[in-house]
Amino acid sequence: MDANEIKQNIGTKEVNTWCPGCPNFLILESVKKAVAEMISKGKVRQEDFAITTDIGCHAKIFDYLNLSGIYGLHGRALPTGLGLCLGNPNLKVLSFMGDGAIYSEGAGHFFNIGRFNPNMVLIVHDNQSFSLTTGQPTPTSQQGYKSKAEPIGEVDVPINPIKVALGLGIGFIARCNARDFNHTAEILKKAINYNGFAFVEIIQDCLIFNKDINGKDKMMYKVEDNADMKKAYKIADEWDYNGKKGKIGLGVLYSVEKESLDEKWHALGKLKSEGVGWKGFDN
Amino acid sequence: MRVNILIGGKAGQGINKVSEIVSRVLTGSGYYTFNYRDYPSLIRGGHNFNVLSVSDARVGSVESKLDIVVAMDDKTVELHKGELKKDGIVIMFEEFKSLGRNLNIALSGALIKILGIDLSVLIEEIKSQFKESDEAVVAAEKGFESQEKKFDFKKLGGEIEIMHGSKAVALGAVESDIDLYLAYPMTPATGVMHELAARQYDGKFMVFQPESEVATVNAGLGASFAGAKVMIGSSGGGYDLMTEGLSLQGISEIPLVVYLASRPGPGTGVPTYSLQNDLDVALRGGHGEFPRVVIAPGDPIECVGSVNECMYLSEKFGCLSILLSDKHLAESEFSFDKKCYDKKVSKLLKVDVIRKIPGEGIVKASSYEHDADGNTSESAELCRKNADARVAKYGKIKKECEKFEMVKLYGPKDAKNLVIGWGSTKSVILDALDSIDGSIKNGKGDWKFLQVLYMKPLSSKIREEIEKVSEGGGNVILVEQNVTGQLGRLIREKTGLKLNNRILKYDSRPFYCDELKEELLKF
Numbered sequence: 001m002d003a004n005e006i007k008q009n010i011g012t013k014e015v016n017t018w019c020p021g022c023p024n025f026l027i028l029e030s031v032k033k034a035v036a037e038m039i040s041k042g043k044v045r046q047e048d049f050a051i052t053t054d055i056g057c058h059a060k061i062f063d064y065l066n067l068s069g070i071y072g073l074h075g076r077a078l079p080t081g082l083g084l085c086l087g088n089p090n091l092k093v094l095s096f097m098g099d100g101a102i103y104s105e106g107a108g109h110f111f112n113i114g115r116f117n118p119n120m121v122l123i124v125h126d127n128q129s130f131s132l133t134t135g136q137p138t139p140t141s142q143q144g145y146k147s148k149a150e151p152i153g154e155v156d157v158p159i160n161p162i163k164v165a166l167g168l169g170i171g172f173i174a175r176c177n178a179r180d181f182n183h184t185a186e187i188l189k190k191a192i193n194y195n196g197f198a199f200v201e202i203i204q205d206c207l208i209f210n211k212d213i214n215g216k217d218k219m220m221y222k223v224e225d226n227a228d229m230k231k232a233y234k235i236a237d238e239w240d241y242n243g244k245k246g247k248i249g250l251g252v253l254y255s256v257e258k259e260s261l262d263e264k265w266h267a268l269g270k271l272k273s274e275g276v277g278w279k280g281f282d283n
Numbered sequence: 284m285r286v287n288i289l290i291g292g293k294a295g296q297g298i299n300k301v302s303e304i305v306s307r308v309l310t311g312s313g314y315y316t317f318n319y320r321d322y323p324s325l326i327r328g329g330h331n332f333n334v335l336s337v338s339d340a341r342v343g344s345v346e347s348k349l350d351i352v353v354a355m356d357d358k359t360v361e362l363h364k365g366e367l368k369k370d371g372i373v374i375m376f377e378e379f380k381s382l383g384r385n386l387n388i389a390l391s392g393a394l395i396k397i398l399g400i401d402l403s404v405l406i407e408e409i410k411s412q413f414k415e416s417d418e419a420v421v422a423a424e425k426g427f428e429s430q431e432k433k434f435d436f437k438k439l440g441g442e443i444e445i446m447h448g449s450k451a452v453a454l455g456a457v458e459s460d461i462d463l464y465l466a467y468p469m470t471p472a473t474g475v476m477h478e479l480a481a482r483q484y485d486g487k488f489m490v491f492q493p494e495s496e497v498a499t500v501n502a503g504l505g506a507s508f509a510g511a512k513v514m515i516g517s518s519g520g521g522y523d524l525m526t527e528g529l530s531l532q533g534i535s536e537i538p539l540v541v542y543l544a545s546r547p548g549p550g551t552g553v554p555t556y557s558l559q560n561d562l563d564v565a566l567r568g569g570h571g572e573f574p575r576v577v578i579a580p581g582d583p584i585e586c587v588g589s590v591n592e593c594m595y596l597s598e599k600f601g602c603l604s605i606l607l608s609d610k611h612l613a614e615s616e617f618s619f620d621k622k623c624y625d626k627k628v629s630k631l632l633k634v635d636v637i638r639k640i641p642g643e644g645i646v647k648a649s650s651y652e653h654d655a656d657g658n659t660s661e662s663a664e665l666c667r668k669n670a671d672a673r674v675a676k677y678g679k680i681k682k683e684c685e686k687f688e689m690v691k692l693y694g695p696k697d698a699k700n701l702v703i704g705w706g707s708t709k710s711v712i713l714d715a716l717d718s719i720d721g722s723i724k725n726g727k728g729d730w731k732f733l734q735v736l737y738m739k740p741l742s743s744k745i746r747e748e749i750e751k752v753s754e755g756g757g758n759v760i761l762v763e764q765n766v767t768g769q770l771g772r773l774i775r776e777k778t779g780l781k782l783n784n785r786i787l788k789y790d791s792r793p794f795y796c797d798e799l800k801e802e803l804l805k806f
Contacts (some may be wrong), residue, residue: 014658050641063658068641071649073531079498083505112494267489278462279636281508
C-alpha cells in the first residue's frame with residue numbers, strides 16, 4: 001500500500017472537536033503523514049505504534065488516531081510512555097503533551113526523562129496557554145498576557161524549553177512550526193528513528209486565547225541538523241518566548257548519540273533482541 | 284520454653300548481625316524465633332534495639348519482660364534495665380571492646396552459652412557467613428567462655444526458616460512471574476524493592492525506580508498496558524501521590540497491583556515505626572467509583588499467597604489490587620516450618636496475560652469515559668452503562684474471591700469468646716490466646732480468633748461469627764493497632780454490627796504478647 005492509502009486508515013471516524021482552523025489539525029496531519037510513510041517502507045507496522053496523551057486540547061489527538069495507546073492523566077503522558085517502553089521496548093512510542101502539561105504539571109517527569117533515555121518521542125503542542133481550561137497562563141506564556149486567572153497580565157518571565165532540554169541532557173531536540181506540516185512530518189520521522197528520547201517542540205497559535213503571541217511565521221527559519229551544543233544554545237537564545245522579537249530556528253537543533261534505556265538494562269535488551277514484550281517473553 | 288532477648292546499641296554497630304546469627308543458630312537447632320526491630324529514622328548513632336523471642340513452639344511476638352539484655356552501649360543498659368526479669372542477665376559490651384568489628388560475634392558467643400547451645404554450632408554458622416573467619420571464631424570463643432549456661436536449648440528436629448514480610452512479598456511476586464516492580468523509596472515499603480532488585484540479574488524481571496510516586500503509578504499502568512505483569516509499591520504519603528493513578532486504573536481497567544506498607548501518619552508521621560492506620564485509604568484512595576480488591580496478609584507465608592492472589596485477580600478482571608502490609612510485618616523476622624512455606628508456593632495460581640496488547644492489534648485505554656473502541660464519549664447512556672459495568676465487574680470479583688481464604692478462624696469453633704483482627708496483629712493475637720488457655724494450639728478452650736484477610740470484598744462469614752458468639756453470651760473483641768478501629772468501622776458499615784469491645788494500641792509500637800493477654804482478660 002502506498003503512504004496515502006495507509007494514512008486513511010490511521011485516522012478515526014470520531015467527531016473532531018478542535019476549534020475550526022486550530023493548528024492542531026495540521027499537527028494531526030503531520031503525525032499521520034510521518035507514521036504512514038514509515039509503515040509504507042515496510043519496516044514497521046501500524047500496530048507497532050503506541051501513543052500516550054495527557055489532558056488538554058492537544059490530547060484530543062488520541063481519539064483521532066487509529067493507533068494503540070493510553071489517554072492518560074494531565075501532565076503524565078511522559079511516565080505513561082516510559083511505562084510502555086518498559087513493558088515492550090519494541091513499541092514505537094509517541095507522547096503528546098501541551099506546554100502547560102509538560103512544563104508545569106509534568107515538569108518533574110521532563111527533568112528526568114533524558115537521564116532514563118527511553119526510546120520514545122515527546123511531541124509538545126506549545127500554544128503558550130492553557131486553552132481547554134479557557135486561557136490561563138503556562139510556563140511559556142509571555143509577560144503581560146491577560147487572562148481570567150491574571151486579569152492584569154502575566155507577571156512572570158517564560159521559560160525557554162529548548163534551553164531547558166539542552167540543560168537536561170536530552171539527546172534529540174527539535175522545533176517545528178505547526179503550520180509547516182510537511183517539515184514537521186520529516187522531523188517526526190527523524191525523531192521516531194532516533195535511538196533514545198527525542199523531544200519535538202511544535203510552535204502553534206491558539207485562535208481563541210493568547211492571540212497576542214500568534215503569527216510568528218516571519219520570525220522562523222530552518223536550520224541544518226546540528227550536533228554542536230554551543231550552536232544549539234546559540235539558536236535557542238535567538239528567541240526567549242517572551243514576545244515577537246528575535247529569530248525562531250526550526251529543525252533538528254541538537255542530536256547526538258546516547259545510550260538508550262534498553263541498551264542500559266539487560267532485561268529490556270533481551271526483549272528487544274527477541275522482538276517481544278514481557279507477554280511474549282518466556283520467563 | 285520461651286526466652287526474650289533484647290539486643291541494643293547505636294545504629295551501625297551491628298545489632299542486626301547479633302540477632303541474625305543467634306536466630307540462625309536457634310532455628311538450625313529446630314527452635315522458632317521472632318525478631319522485632321525498633322529503630323529511629325537515622326543512619327548512624329541513636330538507639331536501636333531488636334527483641335528476639337525464642338520458643339520451642341510457634342512464636343510471632345515479643346514479651347515486655349526480658350530474660351537477657353545484650354548491650355552494645357551504656358544507653359542500652361540505662362534504657363532497658365527496668366524491663367529485665369528478677370533473674371535477668373545483662374551482657375555488656377565493655378568486656379569485648381578490644382575485639383573491634385568482631386564485638387557482635389563475641390556477644391553472639393556469650394548468648395549461645397547462656398542458651399545452652401554447643402559452641403560448634405555457632406562456629407559452623409560463622410564459617411558459612413565469613414570467608415576469613417579465624418578472628419571471628421576467636422571472638423566467638425571468647426564470648427562463649429565469658430558466660431554460664433542458664434537455659435537448655437537442646438537440638439530439636441524440624442527445618443525452620445526465617446523470613447520478614449518484605450522478602451515474602453518479593454518471593455511471592457517472583458513465584459507469580461512478576462515482570463516489573465516499580466517504586467520510589469519510602470520506608471517501610473522499600474524492603475520489597477531491595478529484595479526484588481537483588482534478584483533481578485537473571486533477566487526474568489526488572490526493578491525500576493522512576494522519579495516520583497506519580498511517575499511510578501503512571502509508568503506502572505503504561506507497562507501493564509503493554510503486557511507486563513506489574514507491581515508498584517509505596518507507603519503513606521507516597522501512596523497518597525499514587526491515588527490519581529489508582530483512579531485512572533479504575534476507568535482504564537489496566538491490571539495493577541499496589542503494595543502498600545503502612546507506617547504511622549498523618550503526614551511524615553513516625554517513619555520507622557508501625558501502625559495499621561491506612562486501611563481506610565487502601566479501601567478508598569482515588570476519586571470516582573470503581574472496583575478494587577484489598578488483601579491484608581498477617582505473616583510471611585500469607586504474604587506469598589496474598590501477592591499471588593492480587594496479581595491473579597488484577598489480571599483476570601483488569602482491576603486494582605492492593606496488598607496491605609505495615610512496618611511490623613514488613614521488617615520483623617518471623618520463623619516457620621519450611622514445609623508450610625513450600626506447600627504454599629506449590630499451590631500458587633498461574634498468572635497469565637491473555638488480553639490483547641499493543642503490537643498484537645490496535646488497543647486503546649483511556650482516562651475519559653469511553654466507548655468500546657477506547658475513544659472518548661460523554662453520552663448519558665454510555666456514562667450509565669459503563670458505571671453499571673464497573674459495579675457488575677465488582678460482583679464477579681466478589682464471587683471469584685469466595686474461592687480464597689477471605690477470613691481464617693483459629694481455635695475451637697464453639698469457643699465462648701471471639702477476637703477479631705487483621706494484618707500484623709495476627710501473630711501476637713495467636714500467642715496471647717495460647718498464653719491464656721492454649722485455645723489455639725490445643726483446639727480446646729474459651730477463645731477463638733477470626734483473622735480478616737480480605738478487606739474488600741469483605742466476607743459474609745464475619746457477620747455469622749459475630750452473631751454466633753453474641754447469641755451465645757460470649758465477648759466479641761476487636762484488636763487493632765490504630766486509634767479509630769478501622770476494621771471495626773468497616774464491619775459496621777457492611778453489617779450494621781457495632782463492636783463495642785475494642786483493644787486499640789496506637790503508640791506506634793506493636794503489642795507485647797503479655798500486654799495483649801492482660802487487656803483481653805479484662806473482658
